[in-house]
Amino acid sequence: xxxxxxxxxxxxxxxxxxxxxxxxxxxxxxxxxxxxxxxxxxxxxxxxxxxxxxxxxxxxxxxxxxxxxxxxxxxxxxxxxxxxxxxxxxxxxxxxxxxxxxxxxxxxxxxxxxxxxxxxxxxxxxxxxxxxxxxxxxxxxxxxxxxxxxxxxxxxxxxxxxxxxxxxxxxxxxxxxxxxxxxxxxxxxxxxxxxxxxxxxxxxxxxxxxxxxxxxxxxxxxxxxxxxxxxxxxxxxxxxxxxxxxxxxxxxxxxxxxxxxxxxxxxxxxxxxxxxxxxxxxxxxxxxxxxxxxxxxxxxxxxxxxxxxxxxxxxxxxxxxxxxxxxxxxxxxxxxxxxxxxxxxxxxxxxxxxxxxxxxxxxxxxxxxxxxxxxxxxxxxxxxxxxxxxxxxxxxxxxxxxxxxxxxxxxxxxxxxxxxxxxxxxxxxxxxxxxxxxxxxxxxxxxxxxxxxxxxxxxxxxxxxxxxxxxxxxxxxxxxxxxxxxxxxxxxxxxxxxxxxxxxxxxxxxxxxxxxxxxxxxxxxxxxxxxxxxxxxxxxxxxxxxxxxxxxxxxxxxxxxxxxxxxxxxxxxxxxxxxxxxxxxxxxxxxxxxxxxxxxxxxxxxxxxxxxxxxxxxxxxxxxxxxxxxxxxxxxxxxxxxxxxxxxxxxxxxxxxxxxxxxxxxxxxxxxxxxxxxxxxxxxxxxxxxxxxxxxxxxxxxxxxxxxxxxxxxxxxxxxxxxxxxxxxxxxxxxxxxxxxxxxxxxxxxxxxxxxxxxxxxxxxxxxxxxxxxxxxxxxxxxxxxxxxxxxxxxxxxxxxxxxxxxxxxxxxx
Amino acid sequence: xxxxxxxxxxxxxxxxxxxxxxxxxxxxxxxxxxxxxxxxxxxxxxxxxxxxxxxxxxxxxxxxxxxxxxxxxxxxxxxxxxxxxxxxxxxxxxxxxxxxxxxxxxxxxxxxxxxxxxx
Numbered sequence: 001x002x003x004x005x006x007x008x009x010x011x012x013x014x015x016x017x018x019x020x021x022x023x024x025x026x027x028x029x030x031x032x033x034x035x036x037x038x039x040x041x042x043x044x045x046x047x048x049x050x051x052x053x054x055x056x057x058x059x060x061x062x063x064x065x066x067x068x069x070x071x072x073x074x075x076x077x078x079x080x081x082x083x084x085x086x087x088x089x090x091x092x093x094x095x096x097x098x099x100x101x102x103x104x105x106x107x108x109x110x111x112x113x114x115x116x117x118x119x120x121x122x123x124x125x126x127x128x129x130x131x132x133x134x135x136x137x138x139x140x141x142x143x144x145x146x147x148x149x150x151x152x153x154x155x156x157x158x159x160x161x162x163x164x165x166x167x168x169x170x171x172x173x174x175x176x177x178x179x180x181x182x183x184x185x186x187x188x189x190x191x192x193x194x195x196x197x198x199x200x201x202x203x204x205x206x207x208x209x210x211x212x213x214x215x216x217x218x219x220x221x222x223x224x225x226x227x228x229x230x231x232x233x234x235x236x237x238x239x240x241x242x243x244x245x246x247x248x249x250x251x252x253x254x255x256x257x258x259x260x261x262x263x264x265x266x267x268x269x270x271x272x273x274x275x276x277x278x279x280x281x282x283x284x285x286x287x288x289x290x291x292x293x294x295x296x297x298x299x300x301x302x303x304x305x306x307x308x309x310x311x312x313x314x315x316x317x318x319x320x321x322x323x324x325x326x327x328x329x330x331x332x333x334x335x336x337x338x339x340x341x342x343x344x345x346x347x348x349x350x351x352x353x354x355x356x357x358x359x360x361x362x363x364x365x366x367x368x369x370x371x372x373x374x375x376x377x378x379x380x381x382x383x384x385x386x387x388x389x390x391x392x393x394x395x396x397x398x399x400x401x402x403x404x405x406x407x408x409x410x411x412x413x414x415x416x417x418x419x420x421x422x423x424x425x426x427x428x429x430x431x432x433x434x435x436x437x438x439x440x441x442x443x444x445x446x447x448x449x450x451x452x453x454x455x456x457x458x459x460x461x462x463x464x465x466x467x468x469x470x471x472x473x474x475x476x477x478x479x480x481x482x483x484x485x486x487x488x489x490x491x492x493x494x495x496x497x498x499x500x501x502x503x504x505x506x507x508x509x510x511x512x513x514x515x516x517x518x519x520x521x522x523x524x525x526x527x528x529x530x531x532x533x534x535x536x537x538x539x540x541x542x543x544x545x546x547x548x549x550x551x552x553x554x555x556x557x558x559x560x561x562x563x564x565x566x567x568x569x570x571x572x573x574x575x576x577x578x579x580x581x582x583x584x585x586x587x588x589x590x591x592x593x594x595x596x597x598x599x600x601x602x603x604x605x606x607x608x609x610x611x612x613x614x615x616x617x618x619x620x621x622x623x624x625x626x627x628x629x630x631x632x633x634x635x636x637x638x639x640x641x642x643x644x645x646x647x648x649x650x651x652x653x654x655x656x657x658x659x660x661x662x663x664x665x666x667x668x669x670x671x672x673x674x675x676x677x678x679x680x681x682x683x684x685x686x687x688x689x690x691x692x693x694x695x696x697x698x699x700x701x702x703x704x705x706x707x708x709x710x711x712x713x714x715x716x717x718x719x720x721x722x723x724x725x726x727x728x729x730x731x732x733x734x735x736x737x738x739x740x741x742x743x744x745x746x747x748x749x750x751x752x753x754x755x756x757x758x759x760x761x762x763x764x765x766x767x768x769x770x771x772x773x774x775x776x777x778x779x780x781x782x783x784x785x786x787x788x789x790x791x792x793x794x795x796x797x798x799x800x801x802x803x804x805x806x807x808x809x810x811x812x813x814x
Numbered sequence: 815x816x817x818x819x820x821x822x823x824x825x826x827x828x829x830x831x832x833x834x835x836x837x838x839x840x841x842x843x844x845x846x847x848x849x850x851x852x853x854x855x856x857x858x859x860x861x862x863x864x865x866x867x868x869x870x871x872x873x874x875x876x877x878x879x880x881x882x883x884x885x886x887x888x889x890x891x892x893x894x895x896x897x898x899x900x901x902x903x904x905x906x907x908x909x910x911x912x913x914x915x916x917x918x919x920x921x922x923x924x925x926x927x928x929x930x931x932x933x
Binding site for chain 2: 002003005006008009012013016020021031032034035036037038040042044045175720723771
């Protein structure tokens, strides 16, 4: 009896300890997690009671003393005596605030999420392995480590991150590590490269070659030319102003082969593993007004990059001061230097170009060993790269990725889809030193330095806007662009035909740019880089023109502008699309009998000032209506159960609605009746009214745009809801200058007044700390939501006194 | 007496040793000095419940629930304070069962009245 009691009680106690020591599926080991000694309790932080704390850190591998001043919003201002220490300290403080984010984002790029998250992310890992992000990162790392300045920055930053990790006890790990049950691993320079690859994937990692190929096969050449033109037909306001002379002798373009796409292309059914073209909302605005338009007599520059809004914030503010640099701006956690910012003499910003730098090639293997593929009338050997994907709780998955001279094979015939075997040619694999562009811009003193800095850049291609204290303003559509025949890569390419290969590059100095244009400002909003007079092909489609049109019309009219004028433009809510099309749509709607509710809605729309303001009901109706209208026009012809296609652009749709009322596309081919433009417009109007009513009740205050849009800022895991921000209530929209949509928006807003002493303002939706238990996790959100900016504290010396400075950290050599 | 010894030793030991020391300490202490199973359970439970709940409450209070209020939502609890209770309960249960196990292990080798004589 005693034995039974003893054994039983020991079993219960041991079982309880065991059960609480291991993770159960997504549930972390609860014992250490709930323990106040090691668990999440340890991650709560409060504001320091004493604002003037001084912390002294003794660190290995520093060369000299480093001072870090923190300001009241948690931005570190780093003062180092040499560049090694500068980037060492940047690595250290960034890791202190963002370690888990750095780990997760580089894991995602490396295809290593399943190691810590289990089989749920296996497909995503497999896709990134096949796309060769690791391969591209390695190719770039070789170049970066062969250059003394970039090598120093990478190694120093890595040492700084690792010094921080080394000091951590498990109780100090960021809470996400505790929740997901893994420990931080050492940083390495390859991870900095993986971060760059991840940005390249986000901004230049989509292609609609397959959709276009299916459309070509279904509708033929002339319909494709008509519906998918290479330049907007209705409206455009290109980044490089129309009429800007091209002051160079262009290289001859490669001859377009006939046919320029494989003729026997099979139809692709499934969209798994296929990279989607970028969604609207992944874009950005930047502009600079010249001295003549500003009240300060110096240029004023503005930039707001639009990305998926996540927590921890995408960007990390930092000031970096060293022997040859004093720069302030935002960095990407995981990459040394400042990406968007200003120094005493210059300011710069970026928006995405979305050039056609990802092409798919149909390849044919000799046999099932995949050892050889057909190219230029001969069998050529492939190279193989074995990728081992670790999966938590399961055996490793081995993936042999086959490389052709185009790039890795990402799709196999018969696997996932019924299309051909395809390899991808992608700018993300092109070795280069894009990092050096930012390293140099951080130190730039004038226009020539800016132009020189850009020459190092490969991708993802960006519109680099620039201003300096000599009152120069400029914008360069910058990146390494393949030299292509016109619309090469709009459709699937033939991987066996050497005429289909990329044929060299557009010379860097011939990339589109403009300096000090007559109109007194430059701007970009991801729209067409150039008008059709530019001799080279960049892409057949870029972002819709509305934001660019609005920015340019407001800048044109702007005089005596201040930083606040530009801030207000960043928050501009005018709906250009509605201004273009709504009157015409309403004419159709008013020509038919309507219910009282529909009549009321028409009235609201007629009285609308086209502002997507937070309280606007008209904005909600229109924003529901126009995508419904696009569906009503195109869905019958450009979607199907077996074909994978896309709609014609919004610009083309507008052109048709306004100028081609009898186009055959208005008819719904899935019904026996013949629908007219009026049927389609009225039908979509009624349908969108029904949708709004179903989701938000009858028309009333619940239809206010901020509530309908319901912008959400989610934690990077997307599943830890308590780490999300409170619901956002602001205006804007996908095609609006204030580009806040459901999950995307201005991830950083900056305005810089140049001058003898630069004055700058900035904000992002979140905070400096990645710790959901920190007072600096969401401290900037309210200011961002209101559309306001905070003045950025730009220090000149480590001992400068400033009312907004709080604690100080001194790092000393051990 | 057991209560105090468990409380102090476990509170300190957790600074250096893994979390499961909250089972080891009551196990050993109860093996050494407990008089009956119920007492072993109750005193061990109370000691660790106090240690975990008090420390958790302190951290919760210091940070105004900055982390604990968020985590409480993951566990479908109303706030961080409820989570303080959960921490006390979990710590207490682990310690309580470990204490009982310690007592029974010893009583397997010792006659009941021997335990009484030690009083």
